[in-house]
Each structure stands twice: as C-alpha cells, then as structure tokens.
Amino acid sequence: MAAISIRNVDVVFGNHVEQSLALLDKGSSRQEIIDATGDVVGVHNACIEVQPGEICVLMGLSGSGKSSLLRAVNGLNTVSRGEILVQDGDQMVDIASCDAKTLQHMRTRRISMVFQNFALMPWMTVIDNVAFGLEMQGMSKPKRRAKAMQQLEMVSLTEWKDKYPHELSGGMQQRVGLARAFAMDSDILLMDEPFSALDPLIRNQLQDELIELQQRLNKTILFVSHDLDEALKLGTHIAIMESAKIIQHDKPEDIVLNPKTPYVADFVAHTNPLNVLCGRSLMTDVSELDTRDDMPDDMRVLNPHDNTLISVNAEGAVVAASRQDQPLNLHRWIDGQDIEDLAEGLLVMAAADVSMRLAIEIKYKTGLPVLLTESDKLVGVLLDKDFYHALLGKHFTVGSD
C-alpha cells in the first residue's frame, strides 16, 4: 500500500475554479486561463505514488507547482479536483475530501512539515518550538518537554533549548524545524525546500544529517527542491514538474540517463551525474569488445594501442590479462576497501552497479579500464570513452526510452 497516493490532482487558485477546470480540460495553457478567469493553475493532473520509506523529491523551477502540490498533501492548499490518499493505519484517507476533524487528525498524527523559511514561533524558546506540534496533539507540558528534549538531542541542540529562534544561525533554526517535525512521530514528512535558504556548506551538512536520520527513522518523505543535485542526492524517486505538470517521475539514475524532454535534459546537463550513475549504465557491453583473428577465441581486446588483452573462460569469468605481453594482476574490488591499496597496473573487477565516482577513482589509481562483473561473470568494461562520456554529460539522449 502506498503511503501517499496522488491521483489526477488539479490545484487552481482563484474564484472561478469550475470555469478554469473546464478550460484546463479543453487544453488551455496556464496563461490562457489567467487571461480568461484570473485563476492560476498550480497543479495540473498530477499522479504520484509514494511508497513507505521513500524519499520522493518534487523538482522544478519556481512557479512549476511543486510547492502547490506539496501543500495539497496536508491540505494547506485546497485540491480543486482529484484525490490525495494518505495512509492512516490500515486505511487511506482522502485529504481532498475529508472533513475538518479528519484533516486535523491527519495533521497532528500522520503528516508533519518542514518549511523553507523555518517558520519558528519567534516568541517561543527553542524547546517550546520543538514541542509546538506535541502541544497541538494535546500532550501535557512535562511530557512534551521531555520528548522535545530527545528530539533536540537528535539534532544536537540541547544546550540551545532556552534560546529564542533569532539567537540561532539559519542552519540551527532549520534543525529546530526538523526536530519539531520529527517530534510528531508521524510517518509522513513534507519538506518544502527546507535547505534552500541556507548557505551551501550548511546545506550539504543538513542533507547528510537528513540521510542519516532517514536511515534510522525510515519516514516517508515528500521533498520539494529546485536543485537537481539535491534531488539526486536525497531522492529515491524524483518527480520533475514544469508549468504545473509532472513531466517525468523516475528513479534518479533514470532521470539522468533518459531525460524525457529537453527541459529535463537541460537540468541534467547542469548537474554532476557521477554520484548517481552506476557503471552498468555507461559500460561497453562485453559483446561489443573486439576479438582478433590472430588470437584464440577467448581473448578480448581492451586497448589495441598498448595491446591490453583479457581472456575469458567458458563461464564468462576473466581468468587472465596482459599488457604488451606482460601479465597483469587481476584484483576483485570489495566494498569498503581502501582505494589507496590499489596500485598502478592492477586490473580491477568491480560489481556492475559500482558508482561512476568510484570507478573513476579506480581508473585514476590503476591507469587501466575497469572490468564489471555480475556473479563472477564479465558483463562489460568501462573504457576511456565511457568515462569521458560521463564527464561530458554525453551519457544520454533525450526522449530515448
């Protein structure tokens, strides 16, 4: 069962919703609808399923409707049409149509939120801010203080508990925002560009903290970002939005490899794909490797210039390798091994899903192509051209599916 299921959701801001929806169905553009009715279409026909434990990143430029969609999930924005089903125990509650009481229950118990500009209450101390949601749940003061204290420990702000928000740096304020959201014990977390207002170093640090917290707490997170690098780093899934529509919803690697439209491709071209891509996506398949007539059938050519050759046995495993007729040592890469152990001239065999960042480091150390295996069977090789493709962003073609 999905934790959040967004089905054909339209969000229209304005006073002529019916009329605007009718225009939308006729295929009018956003601008045409503004001209005709004065209404702004925030979200048009959005469909996403978010599974429990996922971090789904809604990505897009400002005005693309990503925040509008996020805010619809806890009812801050009214859904004009469609359903937003959110898991509540064994049942799914439709946020778009539930009554005020149910909505309030969902907000106090199931869904919490982190804001871009922190939205801390300036007249409350840090600990009371963290306890704010618990107060809304109706928890008694000593209880919620104790619980808020635990949350402050989690974000290492305990000695700041009696300060006021304005006495804290931006990064600390957002940690308070995170602690306030985590204190609710709700399974679903909405994060509206939580790190955008922070400087890059602190942003990176908080992203890492979020990843670490997520590994421990395993929430379902819907995260809004305008930064594809952030989306690729945090997201298990990414939904890219452009002018109120979701134009691609995929795993990070698929977004980078197969951007569906020029708009997405443009985003991807400005990001560093090395963290996201794995060797398999870029490798030269084993069947594409050259053989030579003057050599035995089991030999494959990796580099004709310095005569780097490997021999593959009947099971597909690499058994030997040589360069300029000198034998090369084969080395099996083990996860977590120290990269400094590798020496020049070692031919490394790594798992096919090795990250491109690691593959490049291996290549840098050994000066040789990297062999990719799957249960001991050679599936492909990362040759020089594959590395260059990754670095130059030539690893994808738009719309090729």
Add this chain to the structure above:
Amino acid sequence: MNWITEHKIPLGSWMEAFVDWLTFNAAGFFDAISISLEWIIISMVDIFQWFPPFVPMMLTAAIAWWLHRSLPLVIFVVAALLLILNLGYWQEMLETFVLVLAATTFSVAMGIPIGIMAAHKPWVYTILRPILDLMQTIPTFVYLIPTLVLFGLGVVPGLISTIIFAVAAPIRLTYLGISRVPANLIEAGKAFGATPFKLLYKVELPAAMPNIMAGVTQCIMLSLSMVVISALVGADGLGKPVIRALNTVNISQGFEAGLAIVLVAIILDRICKAPGAKEEG
C-alpha cells in the same frame, strides 16, 4: 441656488428625533446602564480611597519595578505621586485613574474581539473602517450632547464618550497585528494540526501581541486625554479643577491641576510601555 438653501435637509432634526425617540422608549435601559456603571466607578474610587495614600503608591511602584526593573522609573513614580498628594489632588487623581481604568477595560474588552473579527473577515473591516474614522474624527462635544441626554449628568456620559473616542485604537491595532501575522507561522500552525481556536490562541495572538499592547497603551492615553472633556458633563476627577480654573481664570489652580494630569499621563505611559519594546529597538 436659492432653492438649495431654502430646502434645507433636516439632518439635525432627524438626529434629534432619533435621540428623543431613544430617550422616550428606552429610558429604562439607559438608566440601568447609567446606574450600574456609576455604581461600579464610585465603589472602585471608594475602595482606593479607603487605603491610606501610601498603599496605592507602593503598589504602583511595585508594579513599575516588576515590569521594568528600573530604579529611576520607580523613584519618578513615587515622587510624582507624592507631589500630587502634596498639591491636594489625591482624590481627584484616584477618580481620574478609575475613569481611565474603566474606559480602557471596556474599550479593550470590546476592541480586541472586534479587531480579531475584522482581521478574519474582510467584510467586517470594510463596514468598520468608516465607523472608526467617524468615531475618531467627529468632535467629542458633538456626541457628548446625546450621551448627556441619554445617560444624564455625571461620570457615565464621560465614560461613554471616552470609550467612543478610545475604542478605535485597540480595534485598529488588533486588526493590524492579526492581519500582519506572517503567513508562514499561520501555515506552520495549521500544518501541525491547530484548530481555528488554537491557531488564534497559540499563534495569532502571541504574534500580534506587540501591536495589541501598543493599542492598549494608546487607548489608555486617549482615555486620559478625555479627562477634561468628561469633567464638562460632570465626571469627577482632575478635569474638574481645570474647568473650575478656566471659569474663574485661576492661573495657579489651572497650572497645578494640569500638572497633575501630565504626571498621571507620564506614569501610565512609562508603566504600560511594553517591557520588550526596548530590545526590539
């Protein structure tokens, strides 16, 4: 042109007829208000007067210290009150204080809820705005006459006129404060499941508190500025000696009574200024 001047619209007579109608039909109602308000104010003055002057003096000094922790302020408060006692205006000062207190209490009790409503419902404010403008710009003497007719001579028409004059301040500033609560705080409140009541109580009111307190302080000052005018319709207090001095061209009495009013104004202003105002700059 002549036709226009010859056919005067009897606006004044209509108003007079309306007030007459009220006096005739609702005299009992207005009398009841008048009697009960007068009783409240007179008993409060009696209570204050029952204490020797040093008790209210020390109480005021204690409140000043508790709110502001400022020794110069405490010294000033005590010295000013001693001077008023010395000038022989202690009782008048108490009467004025009670009048201001009563007017402020009624104004704030009415003004804050109205201000909140206006901030939440735009149409309320649309209706309210011209009324508030009218209440603040219409010369006080003009509504002093009907209140006099309806409530009779004494402290009550003074109180009612003071409330009419002063109630706009808490309404306006509460409205301002509530409607300027940052949208993200409201969103945060809602997102964490605040009911409309809790949202008001836990988010909107605390966020608007500096503005609301400014409204209360303004209301106190406006009430105090009505002291002399209230005296014209028979309200007791520091206004009375001022009026008497005016009628008898008594410079020394006028100066002393005027000084006492100024001292009360300064004391109230300094004590009521939000203690946090200094930190905010």
